[in-house]
Amino acid sequence: MSKTHPFHSARTHSFVRVAAATPLVHIADPVANAAEHEALIGQAGEQGVDLIVFPELSLTAYAIDDLLMQDALLVEVERQIARLAQVTAETGVIAVIGAPIRNGDALFNCAVVLGGGEVLGVVPKTFLPNYREYYEKRWFAPSGARSEDTVVLNGETVDFAPGLIFEATNRPGFVFAVEICEDFWAPLPPSTRAALAGARILCNLSASNIVIGKAEERAVLCASQSMRAMAAYVFSASGWGESTTDLGWDGQATIHELGARLAESERFAMTSQLTVADVDVGRIGLDRLRNGTFADCARQEGEAATIVPFDAGESTATGDLIRPLDRFPFVPDDPARLDQDCFEAFNIQVQGLMRRLTATGTKRLVIGVSGGLDSTQALLVACRAFDRLDLPRSDILAYTMPGFATSDGTKANAWALMTALGVTGSELDIRPAAEQMLKDIGHPFADGEPVHDITFENVQAGLRTDYLFRLANQNRALVLGTGDLSELALGWATYGVGDHMSHYNVNGGVAKTLIRHLIRWVAHREDMAGAAGVLQAILDTEISPELVPAGADGKIQSTEGTVGPYALNDFFLFHVTRFGTAPSKVAFLAHQAWSDASSGHWPANTPDEERVEYDLATIKAWLRKFLVRFFATSQFKRSALPNGPKVVTGGSLSPRGDWRAPSDGNARVWLDELDAHVP
Numbered sequence: 001m002s003k004t005h006p007f008h009s010a011r012t013h014s015f016v017r018v019a020a021a022t023p024l025v026h027i028a029d030p031v032a033n034a035a036e037h038e039a040l041i042g043q044a045g046e047q048g049v050d051l052i053v054f055p056e057l058s059l060t061a062y063a064i065d066d067l068l069m070q071d072a073l074l075v076e077v078e079r080q081i082a083r084l085a086q087v088t089a090e091t092g093v094i095a096v097i098g099a100p101i102r103n104g105d106a107l108f109n110c111a112v113v114l115g116g117g118e119v120l121g122v123v124p125k126t127f128l129p130n131y132r133e134y135y136e137k138r139w140f141a142p143s144g145a146r147s148e149d150t151v152v153l154n155g156e157t158v159d160f161a162p163g164l165i166f167e168a169t170n171r172p173g174f175v176f177a178v179e180i181c182e183d184f185w186a187p188l189p190p191s192t193r194a195a196l197a198g199a200r201i202l203c204n205l206s207a208s209n210i211v212i213g214k215a216e217e218r219a220v221l222c223a224s225q226s227m228r229a230m231a232a233y234v235f236s237a238s239g240w241g242e243s244t245t246d247l248g249w250d251g252q253a254t255i256h257e258l259g260a261r262l263a264e265s266e267r268f269a270m271t272s273q274l275t276v277a278d279v280d281v282g283r284i285g286l287d288r289l290r291n292g293t294f295a296d297c298a299r300q301e302g303e304a305a306t307i308v309p310f311d312a313g314e315s316t317a318t319g320d321l322i323r324p325l326d327r328f329p330f331v332p333d334d335p336a337r338l339d340q341d342c343f344e345a346f347n348i349q350v351q352g353l354m355r356r357l358t359a360t361g362t363k364r365l366v367i368g369v370s371g372g373l374d375s376t377q378a379l380l381v382a383c384r385a386f387d388r389l390d391l392p393r394s395d396i397l398a399y400t401m402p403g404f405a406t407s408d409g410t411k412a413n414a415w416a417l418m419t420a421l422g423v424t425g426s427e428l429d430i431r432p433a434a435e436q437m438l439k440d441i442g443h444p445f446a447d448g449e450p451v452h453d454i455t456f457e458n459v460q461a462g463l464r465t466d467y468l469f470r471l472a473n474q475n476r477a478l479v480l481g482t483g484d485l486s487e488l489a490l491g492w493a494t495y496g497v498g499d500h501m502s503h504y505n506v507n508g509g510v511a512k513t514l515i516r517h518l519i520r521w522v523a524h525r526e527d528m529a530g531a532a533g534v535l536q537a538i539l540d541t542e543i544s545p546e547l548v549p550a551g552a553d554g555k556i557q558s559t560e561g562t563v564g565p566y567a568l569n570d571f572f573l574f575h576v577t578r579f580g581t582a583p584s585k586v587a588f589l590a591h592q593a594w595s596d597a598s599s600g601h602w603p604a605n606t607p608d609e610e611r612v613e614y615d616l617a618t619i620k621a622w623l624r625k626f627l628v629r630f631f632a633t634s635q636f637k638r639s640a641l642p643n644g645p646k647v648v649t650g651g652s653l654s655p656r657g658d659w660r661a662p663s664d665g666n667a668r669v670w671l672d673e674l675d676a677h678v679p
């Protein structure tokens with residue numbers, strides 16, 4: 001498959017490549033500084049960067065005090081702006097540089113936006129720090145003091161205002177705005193209004209001196225501003241070369257998106273640097289769309305803004321995406337974060353169940369234990385809930401219910417688990433009842449024919465559920481549900497009279513890929529220690545509904561062989577439901593995340609045999625199945641779900657929660673999009 005297809009270009013999928021530049025600084029020397037800029041813009045162009053952001057007053061250096069008032073310096077600045085504008089024409093990069101600019105009889109601390117050989121606009125700093133170590137009001141006027149909305153630079157009249165919105169005419173969503181250092185230390189940063197006016201990338205040109213703790217402070221501000229303004233935030237503070245007469249400089253550069261850090265520079269470096277990341281302006285747009293508060297706030301607080309159109313680069317050069325991308329969106333790679341997520345997931349599940357038990361005054365549970373992952377996790381949750389409520393685990397009534405395809409291995413695991421956890425275990429053979437039902441409905445299996453169709457499968461799943469509900473009546477108990485989020489996405493459950501139904505389901509908000517890690521995590525808890533061995537055995541068992549007997553070749557009914565690998569399905573599920581991402585982009589992201597097992601990170605404890613990779617054809621084929629299952633055939637099961645808590649930020653699939661959809665829909669628009677755009 002040719003990699004030249006536009007599908008393989010990040011630009012096709014609404015990514016904008018941004019760079020935070022950290023040039024070596026030459027004190028009050030615009031010519032030398034412009035040379036550093038030229039080199040970095042050139043490098044950026046070679047790396048396919050669309051937008052590069054330099055530090056505050058990058059053409060002169062920041063800490064030059066009264067030298068800012070020197071005519072020779074200011075005239076040279078204007079000349080170098082013209083030179084760098086030319087560089088943007090040659091490279092196709094949009095560059096935002098810092099410079100002191102005269103207007104009327106005042107000097108302004110400005111960001112100058114250059115593109116296509118021209119100055120596109122000039123943004124003056126709004127909030128000038130004049131406290132403690134800062135004295136900016138000695139030299140500069142704030143943006144509010146300017147007398148006009150244009151400024152003449154090298155004979156050309158250009159827009160001159162805070163909050164200018166720069167919007168690409170040819171790349172939807174590539175919309176950015178600029179603020180300068182102290183601006184975002186203000187309670188109401190200009191970038192907040194710019195975001196409300198449509199900017200999706202917010203740039204900060206900074207000259208922020210370093211003191212102990214300051215890097216963390218800036219990072220918190222960048223993360224929170226990108227989260228609150230639902231945007232990307234590109235921050236670049238000046239570094240090596242600034243005057244250390246009285247201050248130090250660390251050259252911190254970061255790129256954040258929706259609260260998450262995408263890239264950061266090496267601090268205290270002595271060479272120029274580019275910090276590069278692909279910002280997903282499409283995702284930002286989709287998240288603003290889902291979050292009505294953003295639009296409400298824009299209506300209430302937004303102001304008319306001047307839009308400055310520009311032409312962005314259009315080449316669809318291919319190459320790897322430059323940003324962190326999780327193989328497992330529901331399972332963090334970072335062990336500390338995974339530990340925290342497991343703690344939260346487990347406690348949400350336990351708390352949900354405890355509340356339902358206390359609210360109903362129910363003191364017993366009934367659960368079917370198969371020796372598979374989901375019923376294991378539900379049973380662990382039940383044990384913890386009973387422990388916390390001071391109820392005896394012996395009042396958890398666990399049933400293993402062998403059917404026509406139950407293997408000795410899973411049955412043994414089910415028994416070992418029930419015994420190790422100290423619940424009341426029982427065995428209830430469903431085969432006689434199943435044979436009776438198959439006979440009653442005239443199914444050929446009753447006459448000895450090896451017909452293992454859906455009816456044959458669902459008779460078993462249905463009878464198990466039937467038994468559990470009647471046992472609940474008999475024992476004044478609740479039936480604990482076990483089906484997980486991934487199964488709900490795929491419709492991988494028997495409807496109604498089947499494992500689809502329960503009195504309360506603790507797993508419905510947890511994706512299968514997370515359940516695996518949750519079981520590992522719970523296995524290490526002191527109160528579950530006795531079950532660690534069997535929990536590992538359960539984790540090592542292939543996922544199977546065990547409804548159809550193994551074939552002549554001995555092969556068992558494999559869930560993932562039918563619905564696709566859960567690793568991919570959970571990846572699809574996250575991107576489709578959390579952001580509404582189009583199938584071709586989901587395929588692009590999945591290909592970037594999964595095509596090379598040796599690149600990127602894996603969650604800690606991922607066994608070697610699970611470190612697999614998928615090519616594009618495989619991804620496309622499973623995505624197609626996912627789309628059909630998710631959009632066309634399984635919604636009716638989700639429209640009638642038992643109660644249970646939302647757990648992951650990716651969303652729940654409850655019709656009373658995060659996902660409402662018609663039960664009679666179809667998948668056409670998604671399949672057409674997939675076919676049209678994925679080679």
Ligand SMILES: Nc1ncnc2c1ncn2[C@@H]1O[C@H](COP(=O)(O)OP(=O)(O)OC[C@H]2O[C@@H]([n+]3cccc(C(=O)O)c3)[C@H](O)[C@@H]2O)[C@@H](O)[C@H]1O
Nearest residue numbers: 454457458461487491492493494495499544545636663664
């Ligand atoms: N939109 C709609 N609105 C209302 N009803 C709709 C419908 N679409 C189909 N139906 C009806 O629903 C029925 C089909 O649904 P259903 O009875 O559930 O049956 P179905 O989805 O065909 O089968 C259940 C599947 O789940 C698998 N399973 C079962 C149990 C446990 C596990 C596991 O490993 O966790 C997996 C099993 O292997 C099988 O592939 C049909 O009677 C059909 O007419």
Ligand SMILES: Nc1ncnc2c1ncn2[C@@H]1O[C@H](COP(=O)(O)OP(=O)(O)OP(=O)(O)O)[C@@H](O)[C@H]1O
Nearest residue numbers: 368369370372373374375400401402482499544545
């Ligand atoms: N042999 C069995 N004995 C008791 N209950 C069963 C048996 N098989 C299935 N069940 C019940 O039906 C549910 C759905 O079956 P399924 O095989 O999908 O789940 P699982 O084995 O717990 O998890 P996984 O989907 O990971 O295999 C189980 O969680 C369990 O509650």
Ligand SMILES: NC(=O)CC[C@H](N)C(=O)O
Nearest residue numbers: 129181182185207208209
């Ligand atoms: N250049 C500036 O605006 C510096 C002020 C900023 N608050 C800082 O802490 O670094």
